Amino acid sequence: MAIAAPTAGQELASEDALFVMSDLTLRFKGQKNDVVQGVNLRVRRGEVLCVVGESGCGKSVTSMAIMGLLPPNSAQISSGKMRISSDEWDLVTDRLPAELRGNKIAMIFQEPMTSLNPAFRIGNQIAEVVQRHQGGTRAASLDRAEEMLQRVGIANPGQRLREYPHQLSGGMRQRVMIAMALANEPQILIADEPTTALDVTIQAQILDLIADLRDETGMGTIMITHDLGVVAEIADTVAVMYGGQVVEQGPVEEVFRNPQHPYTIGLMSAMPRLDKPGERLAIVPGTVPTISNMPDGCRFRTRCAFATSYCSKRPSLSDIAPDHSVACHYAPLEAHVRVSA
Amino acid sequence: MRDDVILEAVDVVKHFGDGGNWLSPKPPVQAVDGVSLEVRRGETFAIVGESGCGKSTLARLLMRLLEPTEGSVLFDGDEVSHAKGEVLKTLRRQMQFIFQDPFSSLNPRMSVGKLVGEPLEVHAPEMSTEDRRAKVAELLRKVGLRPEHAGRYPHEFSGGQRQRIGIARALASGPKLIIGDEPVSALDVSVQAQVINLLGDLSRDLGLTLVIIAHDLGVIRHMSDRVAVMYLGRIVEIGTAEEVFATPLHPYTQALLSAIPSIDGASRDKKSGVLGEMPSPSDPPPGCRFHTRCLHAQARCKSESPKLQGADHQVACHFWKEIATQPAPAIPSRRSDAAEARFALYRAATTGGTVIHHDETATKRI
The missing domain is CATH 3.40.50.300 (P-loop containing nucleotide triphosphate hydrolases)
Known part of the structure; x- marks a missing residue:
């Protein structure tokens, strides 16, 4: 053709x-x-x-x-x-x-529930992405994760870091996905x-x-x-x-x-x-x-x-x-x- | 009860869960909390x-798929909220349901003929096989399918065609009223338009009453005569589609309408949005349930629950008179004249017009 x-x-x-x-x-x-x-x-x-x-x-x-x-x-x-x-x-x-x-390049998907791992805390999931690409300590990555949560408009980011995906609503999960996607700029x-x-x-x-x-x-x-x-x-x-x-x-x-x-x-x-x-x-x-x-x-x-x-x-x-x-x-x-x- | 009312809900309440026990209290989910409405004969009513x-949940209560915790549902003047046995069977014949997901609501092991014929077997057992087959063929034609589709199975059809099968099945028992729970939201735009047109034609031709549950305000504006807006188990505004969309009175309706992205160029008003997210129905806020997200909330809203007020266009808000509603500005179409001509050509060509190409050879561009 x-x-x-x-x-x-x-x-x-x-x-x-x-x-x-x-x-x-x-x-x-x-x-x-x-x-x-x-x-x-x-x-x-x-x-x-x-x-x-x-x-x-x-x-x-x-x-x-x-x-x-x-x-x-x-x-x-x-x-x-x-x-x-x-x-x-x-x-x-x-x-x-x-x-x-x-x-x-980072990607976010339609269904934020299936793109987050239900068995890990939000903070750890974001920190993992940061550490994987930027190195540095776990503590520094968690700080970065908290900063990102703040930036995407999640109230109480320090507490949310320790929560699991099922504790968040659909809109919040999508915010978490965006925070994760943008963590490495x-x-x-x-x-x-x-x-x-x-x-x-x-x-x-x-x-x-x-x-x-x-x-x-x-x-x-x-x-x-x-x-x-x-x-x-x-x-x-x-x-x-x-x-x-x-x-x-x-x-x-x-x-x-x-x-x-x-x-x-x-x-x-x-x-x-x-x-x-x-x-x-x-x-x-x-x-x-x-x-x-x-x-x-x-x-x-x-x-x-x-x-x-x-x-x-x-x-x-x-x-x-x-x-x-x-x-x-x-x-x-x-x-x-x-x-x- | 007035004669033109086919379906009526009176202070219907549905709570799920029993509250747990004293060791692990689980507050009941207050899914529907005191809803009254009237659906008039022949109209399309949207929730x-x-x-x-x-x-x-409300749709299922109206259908008598669920029994209300309190309150009653009247169909044609008869109390049906706890109907059983023969009464329920008669009710089922007169009220049918169309489901959202055409992929999971049809039994994959039954042929289309069997699927559409099944309600006939139940509701008209005296019908001969021959007659039933003829009736199935007629139903399939009515929804825009072909009689020879009767021998095929659901997996051989696309989403839009499956929704047509679901509609044929709902029509089989000759109902007076059809309730559709998000009947088009799983479909692509082009197919969605076909199903919307079909539902409109059927309700007009057969004199059906439609109750449509949807979240897409564009679809609702297009299809419905009257609209009820729900928030956390209660109706906050009810009226004709025209009034509700042109002059929304409740701040929640206003926020919903301003949140719709529009292709007509009127950009969303970012300031009139709502704050945060909907609270859990197992722990609804006291007073007006919307006050936690409302930009106009005052002290009274936190303690006193507003009642629906008004005659035809009703609203449940203490301060709806104070909350200025500016009628939506007329949206100037941003299409060019050439584009308008193109849209007219498209509409004419897809509604049976004959397309004539000016010059078959000169137009070839490659």
């Missing part, structure tokens, strides 16, 4: 990018289709990139690849280069060093659906916390989410994924003001809106095909109302406005099609 | 609140 050359290539050279992933393509052993295909991502200092898409779009696999957490036996990376400030790795040949994880924070398991009022608190910490430390953040509301809230740039491909990418203002890809438009119209109640929701027909049933070319074409036979050729991600790129042969739609009732 | 507020 011919894959169009990434047009975002020239961006890779840009100096201000803190993190660059270029042309990541991978598949799992025994499957005939790529689960992630030609994905380019870039994050500048102090920037939040949101990767948005539905289940099965490859957003979590992409984040695992960035962390180097994919099982090497079953995940076959066929192309992909990753750069963090001045260090670069070719993901096809290199294994990401373990020192990277928890140090330069990573350059990149990957947050995989960090607020999905939380209530809206707690979600608002956690999003504010992430934004504050971003402002303080200048870290780059890659947030994986399915919630366009969260994207609008916190993102600077957004990448919309479908079926392992990035279909639209750009500054969040621009993408929401001027969405181009039929999938982005479909997602936005399918969201119930507070200001237009009762109006019948537009839908994205059908469901996401399984990876072995993915069509070639544009993977959205089986659910796209505007697809033609031409869409079996993969559209390249090309600029429609500065920094705003879209992978659709028929963008902008209104210039290419009309609909008769 | 909203954060996890732990007791909304699922």
Whole structure:
């Protein structure tokens, strides 16, 4: 299958990018289709990139690849280069060093209960991460842990250090996860659906916390989410994924003001809106095909109302406005099609 | 009881646990603590609140899946909170439940035909096999599946399709009322829209009354006619969806609404949030249960529990008149005109319009 050359290539050279992933393509052993295909991502200092898409779009696999957490036996990376400030790795040949994880890149997950060890005290779990990467004494690491708890807004950090995960609420556990992730001052924070398991009022608190910490430390953040509301809230740039491909990418203002890809438009119209109640929701027909049933070319074409036979050729991600790129042969739609009732 | 009320709860209380013993006292969990509400015939009634507020317990009480500790539930004017035997069986036929998780609520070893036909076997045992099969086919069509799906098993379906199967199963006994506990929250946005549309169509076409339990305020605004907002086992505000969303009176409702991230450009007001987290329902604060997180709390809130006041739009707050409510500012759409045109094209194309490409050759960009 011919894959169009990434047009975002020239961006890779840009100096201000803190993190660059270029042309990541991978598949799992025994499957005939790529689960992630030609994905380019870039994050500048102090920037939040949101990767948005539905289940099965490859957003979590992409984040695992960035962390180097994919099982090497079953995940076959066929192309992909990753750069963090001045260090670069070719993901096809290199294994990401373990020192990277928890140090330069840190990750927080959706369900904080399953990511904390229930048998150890909070303080020890944070201190372990600090000691592993920075050395120093246990006492110094515990001090650092207490400082981090304070910083993520946990009251009584000295006492919380000695508590176990089950003694904390969901929002507090997510704060602990953030404290742990940031203890070594990573350059990149990957947050995989960090607020999905939380209530809206707690979600608002956690999003504010992430934004504050971003402002303080200048870290780059890659947030994986399915919630366009969260994207609008916190993102600077957004990448919309479908079926392992990035279909639209750009500054969040621009993408929401001027969405181009039929999938982005479909997602936005399918969201119930507070200001237009009762109006019948537009839908994205059908469901996401399984990876072995993915069509070639544009993977959205089986659910796209505007697809033609031409869409079996993969559209390249090309600029429609500065920094705003879209992978659709028929963008902008209104210039290419009309609909008769 | 008024004629247009199909389901009514009167001072319903549900406490779990017996308090332990004197050696290890375990305070009972006060999941629902004095809730009264009326669901009117044919309306969609929503109960909203954060996890732990007791909304699922309330739904199960309304369904008579749980018996209340105190108070009563009336369905069509009859007391049903302790219904048993034949009465309960009749009740089950008239009230059905849709569950949140379409993956665990369907028996994986039963075919779809059997799953949807099972309620018929129970509630209409006199029906012949032939008729039952025809009825199952009709139900599947009604929820947007195909009759030939009857021979397949749940694992062969996606989440949205499984939720459709759950809905067909709920419809099988010909109920008057369906209670959905987070019926769409496990689904992806694009699929969620399909199920929301389906529920709307069904309630209109079949004249069903829907009670929807949800935490997603966007979904609630979209689907419901009236809304009850719950906090720690009590209803703090109740009214038409329009009023509650446009002029929320209770500080908790205001905080909930301002916490929703919106894609329409109106950024969340960071100052009007709530403090901290919800206290445990086994040790709720005295007085107004929200006072520990309320920005407007005063001495009276700590001692005296507010009652619901008002006629149609009711609120349980001592100071709701003093707490100024500014109507939400009209949100200017931040979409460009070209984008609006695109949205219109999309809607037209997905609702049966014919797509015509201007120039098949000139548009090809590669």
